[in-house]
Structure formats: C-alpha cells, structure tokens
Amino acid sequence: MSTPRKAAPSSPRSNDASPTLLPVIVLLLSMGACATIPPDGPQGPPMSGQCNADGARWAVGRAPDNDVVERARVDSGSATVRVVRPGDAVTMDFRVDRLNLNVNARNAIDAVKCG
DSSP states (O other): OOOOOOOOOOOOOOOSSOTTHHHHHHHHHHHHHTOOOOOSSOOOSOOOBOOOGGGGGGGTTSOOOHHHHHHHHHHHTBSEEEEEOTTOOOOOOOOTTEEEEEEOTTSOEEEEEEO
C-alpha cells in the first residue's frame, strides 16, 4: 500500500517584481513631484531674495504706485515688498527677504527698510 503524497502548499502567486522595486518606484515618483516648472512669461533678473534697502533709497519722496513699488523691490533684491501706511497694522516679524516702504499721510514714501 502506498502512502498518499501530500501536495505542496499552494501560495498565492506574487508579482515577479523584486521586493526592492516598490521603494524605487516611490522614490522616482517623489523626485518627479519635486521638479520645478518654470513660469510662463518674461523673466526678470534673478533675485537673491536678501533685502538691501540701499538699492531702493531713490524711492523716498515718491508715491507708492505699482511701478515704483515693483522697481524698489527689484532694485533692493528683495523677494517681497510691503507698503506700510499710517495706521496700518503690521506684523513685527523680521524677514531678510522683505522690503518695507513706509508711507506718510501725504502718500509719499518716507522710509525704505528691510525686514
């Protein structure tokens, strides 16, 4: 009498991919998500982001219209600019990349400061 043979345990068929393939795919996808897409339109000079108020001192005495504010930002090398009028509530945080244009009651820029 022969003894019955036991069948080999069946296992669900797994993907033929290596176990390290999934982390590699995740890594590649995450690197692609970090890619920089250049904005459309004309590009100005590269910004350093660090404010240098001396470059925008010419704005003192001028009205803070859009052209003056943007030119002052670019000339100071700042990433951002804010116009502070009398009575405006402003945060007191210091930011090395921000130009502040203080405006007086006659709507003229009377101070150019970084922060």
